[in-house]
Amino acid sequence: MEAKVISKQDIKNWLESLAGKYEIIAPVTEDGVTRFRTVQDFSAIDLVPTPAAGSLRAVFTPETETLFEYELSGHAAEVKVSEAAVKDRLIFGARACDAAALKYVDAVYSNVEPVDTLYFNRRERTAIVGLFCSNPSWSCFCTEVGDFLTNPVGMDAYFTDIGDKLHAEALTPKGEELLSAPQFKPASEADAQAVEEVRKKALSRLPKPTDHAAASKSYDWDHPIWARLAEKCLGCGICAYLCPTCHCFDIQDCAMGSKGGRFRCWDTCQFEKFTLMGAGHNPRPSKKERTRQRVFHKFKYSPERYAVLGCVGCGRCIAACPVNIDIRRVLEELESQG
């Protein structure tokens, strides 16, 4: 399908035409925080520069999710297993980093039995329309870890802001279906040229690629940096909770009288109790082991296991870390000779 354009003024009525079929999820800013939320009022959509504080993680794996509920009566129990998405969903304004992160989590969750049907059901029923980052943030480094900014993965269509309109490319049959709406017109040569300009400008602000996967083969388990990071790291968990590739969760039960249930909630290897065993042993007893784990999991174990790096360079951990632990500097130091 050839490239299209949609006037910014037409976005609202395009989304409105989809609202019957899809639950529309887009970035919304409230009290200075931008997160992906279900929107009914499309004028509330805030396509902030990059990237929203919230990644797409919560859209596919909510912070808390009921797995099943039960009610006892006598010796019988009525169990209600949760279903995932009941409606098709459309994410509008996703970033290339966040979409690429979903492909990574797909790989992680596909690797096991039983299959995470809640997650994959949502994945199948969610279309994703991405938006090119015209104005990368100071903390963005996606081009260092992949080329998905210009060769997007994990999305159905990719839009680029070229002034009074958005340029639109379909990437999947679903994307083609979306772009066949009447609001989309064929893109002109001038439009294609404008996209090139926007791309060039953004890329000039971003770093060159580095093969961290290859470098990780010689990461030093005993490097002095781990003890130094452990000194200042607070173990707060913000890095993991904002990270689009992080996917670990805890499962907890709750019961009150004859009713109860099981839920899962986000968890992180940065918390002390994450690896605490029932008998009291903790293989990652201090922040030294836990900060090392974060770096090794994303940059070494992930490429080894899934042939995909576990970091998409969104930079949220860099921007949010209260003590300025900057993963780019950590990797530089780990990978420097001497």
Add this chain to the structure above:
Amino acid sequence: MAETNDMEQGLRAKAKELLESGQVKVVIGYEAGSVPFKCAPLFAETPEEADRLVWNPTCVNNLAVYLPEAVKRGKVAVVLKPCDAGSIVELIKEHQIERDDVIAIVVGCPGVLSLDGLSEMDLGDIRSIEWRGNGIAVTTGAGEVTIPREKAFAGKCLSCQTGEPALADIKIGESPAREPLRDAYISLEEYEKMSPAERRAFWAKQFERCIRCYACRAVCPACYCSECFVDKAAQLWVSKSTDPTANWFFHMARAMHLAGRCIGCGECERVCPVRIQLSLLGKKVHIDVEDMFDYEPGADPEALPVLGSFEAKDPDPCPE
């Protein structure tokens, strides 16, 4: 300000002296961050490392949070803003550190940066930030921009009285004397006009976005419990889920745990990734403690913890 540069030099000299003489095992301070508008905590163990110490508007962290762990190494010196010094008072009062474990180096502070004040700038273009006049000067690729304090500084700085710090072994420089721009409790004025139902709705909306990352707890010098109540599983105090009841319980219980202990450093609010107005909650509890018990946390190392002691004059709202 040439005077502020002198403070940085004075700080480095003093730190080197403390390390060279063996008086302390480590000096905890600030060093340049990975970008010009942030700093990072520094644990200097040698005079060479002490040369990396900085003192500038980006030095926002309350370094007292590191003390209970750090004093296990031996005697520690720590760089503190006058507001942060109150944290040390509380840690000593609660026997988390001994008075002799720590050398408090209090630096004169014109005010520290709030990144919100730079929101109109291209952060990626910033080269350096320093104090200038009543605010800051930011050098960018395009030149220099001065930003007045009401925009550049953290909220707490605008109501700072710059009085004597509660505790200081060494003082480097003096905080400039200036009129607070606003009352410390100005954010409470609007809040206190709200009815209980309105307050409930206000906090419900704030807590709805809490993702229970616990960054507020991790950055707080008063939150040093080896096992926090939220991490207890055997006796479950609060569900790990992010449902509204659980989030409410976490924040309100934490606010109660901090009653009479929080010195208002504002780090909790600074680090919250979803911008919950935690310092408003802290201030409200603070002012209630002040009204009820005539007690100021962080002021007097000799005072007993307010909720850990009883005086005959304590309010007794129960009717006879």
